């Protein structure tokens with residue numbers, strides 16, 4: 001049993017704070033990203049979400065529950081925000097529809113060490129990662145099969161006809177971005193997938209990539225030399241102890 005009060009080594013605090021992490025659920029539309037985010041946040045109230053700002057109209061309540069997901073603004077207001085550089089990124093994916101992520105809540109989350117979750121296409125994920133490389137973790141979400149993706153898209157009913165065809169084609173394009181991500185998660189059983197996301201969050205909090213301060217701390221306290229540590233009889237330790245050194249006063253006294 002070591003008595004820390006007599007140790008020559010100053011105490012070292014190994015506890016680490018990984019700082020804010022931005023979990024980006026990325027992948028084709030219709031794979032369940034929005035649904036997963038809602039469930040994950042119900043279980044983890046400390047996980048924040050930044051409502052996207054859009055010029056599109058709210059969907060009718062019976063087609064989609066968009067509460068907390070969007071802030072609806074006029075085109076004039078959107079333009080004013082672009083000019084004020086208020087967006088981390090913004091897009092104009094279809095005629096007259098603009099979407100943007102405000103940057104202020106992201107900067108506040110970093111300052112306060114709060115985690116956020118995002119729902120993005122792979123291209124938007126990559127652009128966010130470019131800006132927040134230290135914070136962003138990319139999780140590629142796919143359904144179990146491509147036919148299941150089509151079934152979910154059809155079942156959701158938010159796109160029809162040409163829009164549905166474009167979603168399908170974009171889904172195939174999005175598959176090519178898989179290598180850019182840190183994790184691959186198949187959204188089969190919803191509850192099981194939420195458990196996987198929670199496990200990823202736990203793992204990330206222990207990632208040495210994220211807690212660089214601890215690496216520096218451990219290195220700074222560790223000598224470069226290697227010592228033998230198998231010393232069943234305790235002879236080596238006895239031999240190097242000051243009492244055994246003929247040059248020291250303690251060692252000399254024994255002679």
Ligand SMILES: Nc1ncnc2c1ncn2[C@@H]1O[C@H](COP(=O)(O)OP(=O)(O)OP(=O)(O)O)[C@@H](O)[C@H]1O
Pocket residue numbers: 028029030031032033034035036119152153155156187188189190
């Ligand atoms: N694990 C799951 N099992 C069965 N159906 C699911 C599952 N996850 C999501 N869904 C359903 O699939 C449809 C698409 O889900 P959701 O809208 O969350 O996808 P999304 O990836 O956010 O799409 P988009 O990026 O286009 O908004 C919804 O009708 C949703 O209820």
